[in-house]
Amino acid sequence: MSPRSRRRTPNARVVGLAGSRGATALLVGVAVLALAGVARLVPLGAAPEARAGTRVPVTSALLACPAGDVAVQPWPGARDGRITVAPVTGGAPLSDGGAAWSASPRADVAVRAAGGAAAGLAAEQTRDDVGLAGTRCAEPAVEHWFTGPGPGAAERVEVHLTNLDPRPASVDLHAYSGDGPLDGTDGRGITVEPATTRVVRLGASAEGLGDLVRTARELTLRVVATTGRVAAAVHVRADAGADWLPRAAAPAREIIVPGVPGGSGERRLLVAVPGGEDARLRIETITAQGVVTPGGRGTLEAFAGTVTAVDLHPSLAARPAAVRVTADRPVVAGVAVRRGSDVAYGASAGPVGGGALLPASRRDAWLTLTAPRAGATVVLTPVGGGAPQRLTVAAGRTAETRIAAGTGALLVQPERGSGPVYAARLLTAGGGSDVRLTLLPVPEAARTTALPPVGGTRRVLIP
């Protein structure tokens, strides 16, 4: 067939169909319905699930330890890596290796770790002079929260600010007291030179928040580095005993203060409500026998910008416990403990998560574990070798176990399937009415760090 004679005739089938109006209308209707069905089945216009970030192992760590008995413990099994312990102000390193280290330096030291040893590094300082005071060595950060007694109720409250970076840092102190926020121009712009520790005594100078703070009995301190970052620690010398204030977790609506020790003595819960709005608090103590609400009260009204003190003693009945504070606004809490001739301070903390590391201590210790929501089984493994110990904590219960002095470093790991576990450690020295104690938090070992999802895109240029 020559191209010219091959006229383009429509397809025969189409012609046949096109002839009948009803049939075509029906066909078109069926097609449209089919499309409608398909459109409902497929995820049309669904927003894609957000990509999660990644977690990478930590390869660099930096800690500042005050002078005293310092114990540095890397995570067991860490290969390659270097831990350098040197005075903060510079000088020859006191230790340079990959293994655990403990000594008693006279000056503040900076612990720098690089490589595999940096993941999960734990360092602790204790000192036993006026009373037993201990703290976990601080990591430089932009913001720190501390809750404890103020200069009105303690003899001396000192804020130790350590700058481990090569550039000067500038720090602001914000305080909330039992009577309200201590706003003013004092306590702003404290300059901390590189490689120095600056000690600011509260109430003694303009930098230490001036005269206003001298009458405060309870204090919640927020240390903010506006330039650079600092490692902060607060030392409280009370009329009987002394201790470091542990760093509290960032304000949240539900917080747990673990490790309130049993025994006699004052147990006071201090709850601070940062911000401008009042909060309604619900306080519960989680003891070995279950959850108890102190005073049987429902909710407690806490004013904005103030620290509310609650006496826990009656509800605790000399049992070790953890305190759960639930509020409708983010709050910060801590606990002030008095026993024997010493004071100890605890603060809200996060769960043990994937595991925590307790450095070796030559003092007796009591490990308190609380499982507020779901039951948990915790495995305590001595780092130096030895049989692991399993501890089961029922939901809504607190369990306490003794760790004898000399046990060495201990690995605390909840088993898979356990609920969140909150832990704290009480170091004691001496005995009887002369017991000296300090409360140390057991934070989750920072073995990995979360990196946010990233991507290259021009959309950054458009709001």
Place this chain on the structure above:
Amino acid sequence: MSPTTDPRTAGPAARPAAPAGAPVTDRHVVTAVLVAHDGAAWLPATLKAVLTQTRPVQRLVAVDTGSRDRGPAVLREVVGPGNVLTLPRTTGFGEALAEGLRHPAATLPVPDDDPGAGARSEWVWLLHDDSAPAPTALDRLLHAATRDPGLTVLGPKVRDWDDRRVLLELGVTVDGAGRRDTGIDPGEFDQGQHDGDREVLAVGSAGMLVRRDVWERLGGFDLAFGLFRDDLDFCWRAHAAGERVMAVSDAVVHHAEAARRGLRRIGMAADSPRRRDRRNALYTLFGNLPARALPAALLRNVQASAVRAARLVATKRTAEARAELAALADVLRSPWRLRRMRAERSGGRMHVYRTVRRHLASGVARRRLAESLSDRFAARDARRRAAAERRAASDEPGWARRTLTRPPVLLGLGLTAVTLAAARSLPAAGTELGGGALVPARGGASDLWTAYLAGEPPYVGFLALLSTVTFGKPWLAVTLLLFAGVPLAGLAAYRASRLLGSPRRPARPAERAWFATAYALLPTATGAVAQGRVGTVTVLVVLPLFAARVARMTGLPRHGAVPEPVRRARAAWGAALLLTVALAFVPLTWVLALLAAGAAWLLLDRPGGAARRHLVLVVAVPPLLLLPWTLGLLRHPSRFLLEAGVHAPVRGTTPDGVLLLNPGGPGTPAAWAMAGLAAAAASALLLRTRRTTVLAGWLIALGGLLVAVLAGALTVTNGADRAAVWPGTALAVAAAGLLLAAATAVARAADALTGPGRLARIGGALVVAAAVSAPAVAAVTWVVRGVDGPLGRVPAGTVPDFLAGPHAPGTLVLRTRDGRVGHTVLRDGARPALGDPAPVPEAAARRLDGLVAALAGARPGDDAAPLARMGIEYVLVPDPGRDPLTAVLDASPELTRESRAAAFGVWRLPVPAGRLMLLDGPSATPLPARDAVAVPPGAPGRTLLVTDPSGATHATLGGRDVEARTVDGWARGYPVPAAGGTLRLSGGSVVRQAWTGAQAVALAVLLVLALPGARPGPGADPRRGRRRRSPALTPDAA
């Protein structure tokens, strides 16, 4: 007939002229040679004119070169068979003359009336079969010859054959580029303004009077010429031999110029007259010019030929262009012939050149251009004046009112008003216009060109082209595209709607206007404008034009006039060009076109031949034209679902909306807005007539809907942006199909409205109301809501201008959005071009991702040095007040805060960095970012690192190429010797630049092929008997 006798003679010898008043004896013997070639139309008049001369010729020889008409019969009848010489058809003019003069009739003895008066001079009078001398022509010529015995070559004044008053030539000259120039304006009436005998370079061979001995001495016309320009060459040789050539204005010859105007079919040779004419002109010039002037003339003629050929190609006269170039090739191909010609003309050449030079024309081309322009304007002015007079007489409305009431103008104005009312103050945003898929276009057109040459997708190239037209400002181009897009789409749809009607019932302006408005205000269109989707808006404008071209190419609709094959081919090229533009902006359109072409081919019963070729052309040319980018598309097929600009997520796509042609998202009306249109299209299925159109429309609609539904379900990742596909383009195509079907229904309903039958009227009213509701609802919603979507003003201060330096530091811009940190690197304190970031090698992208994650996640460690090695010195966070990154960057020990404003926060890395870094062991120092970098001497083993992935690709040191090494897994490093030196970097890929040039040429060719060409001149068709005077289109008017 006896020659007039005179007592006094004047002969060829240098005798003084007789005193005035004394009778002059005519001592001339004139032999007229008439060459005839298919000239029966003019022969009778010519013969009559020759035979009724006041001073008759003594001998007449007629040479017939193989005429196929009545010419030979006429000649034999009038002149007598003894005087007619018949030669083969392939005989040239010169050869015919030579043979004619050898014929016995040319040497017949002529009785001498006055033997004692002196020697007689023999003259040869050359005549064409279409040159009729005036009765006194020969007398005047001989009079001039007698008056001045030194004249040996004389020519008459030539006037037109048809219009006896029009003056054609009085002497001929040539310019340096071989153009034949008479010095007379075309169409000029002879009012005596050129009268007066004058010496010229040459006279035409029609009516040329040559003394026979001079003719024989010079050998007559050059036989190799054949036709055209042999007279010019002869006169030039006459000048060289010392003879003088004069044009006598008293002698008039009427010449039809049949050979040159193509009215006569020349049987001499197969090549075209134009080619022969040009070739002969070149031979004349090159043969007669002295050697010293030859090279310049050669260059000039080659250039003139090239320019002329290009112009002819551009106006679609390819045959003439071929002839032009072939003539040049002929001359250049046979240098021996040229040498022989020059050898023959060697005598007196240099000498004559000085004389002849003053006769040579100059500025011919300029004059011709001015003439043609003034012709065109004069004609237009005349038309306008006539129309104005007509209007004044008939009281029609003025120009302004008539223009403003034309439907397209009203439509355009209306849509512009709607757009401006909806967009409110956004069109005035200028360089701050951005948001959604649009990155603000700050910078100039040159930045866009640089970006395109650096490897950005082709839509950047098209935008660069558009920006070059809009005064070099990309923001103007973008504003124009976005806000003039809707009116332009409406106008394009109006133009395409011409094809909607049938000859029996053409589409009325109101229906066409409805069609155009409904198309222009589709939810896709309003949504695309609100979301800054420049690509979709461009495709919406291009789509109706593409559809119209395809319709013409395939010959649909059947009932219309069948376009000629040439127009179909042109439509195919036009469709290919439009599809290229659409492919560059929204690649999905090409996929849709491919599917549609396949479906059309199948449904039209698999046509072969030209139709299939056109379909293949339309589908295959666009990807080939955009080639390296197309390969990227094919390697990552998900890129077909992206479009120009940033891939931004859109919320609001619902299944119901998609079925009703509404892609959802900002700027779109409610889901039910197009329900009326769908209802009208559904009612079209019940019509009895125009079923093919309705079914085709529904088929397109269903296909488009299917593609839209499938595409909308997919999530595509572009770099770091992960979002669902916005099905706007596919829905626009589907809507076009539905509009096609609905148009049929609306036409029928409009007819029913005005017809009898109440039920029909109600039905028609319902359908029309439903159809009109769609654009009305869309317009009202859009105007009321305004363009409140992502498109808005992006304050110019978002990226400060101070982040620049001599070493061109890079700025890392970070922004947290939905928990994800986005980053991009701006270099040179940049003015970013729109769209995707320049393609970065995978390794570099991954490395940067890792570094940014570490920075944003506050991972302790040293990130400053690796970032510096990527050329980054600053980190910028726009909107720092709300971004959590601000706190993280503040805390980072490596960054120092440079400045913090409400619009941006800038941090600086401790290590200076720049585009070029000198690596010396672990340290890296930036060098001034110039193309010639002076590297100071230092340690051996240093490397110069180029941190810009799209930067320099080639380096030379001291004239020698330096081999690049890969540093850090992604960057180019050039080893630097210990002595240092100056490293010259040449940026960009030469391949890419060459390819871009080739693409530009290909696009230009495509454009030329798609545009309608110039029609050939009216006098060029020999089959047409009528002659029309159009001097601008004669082959010579180049």
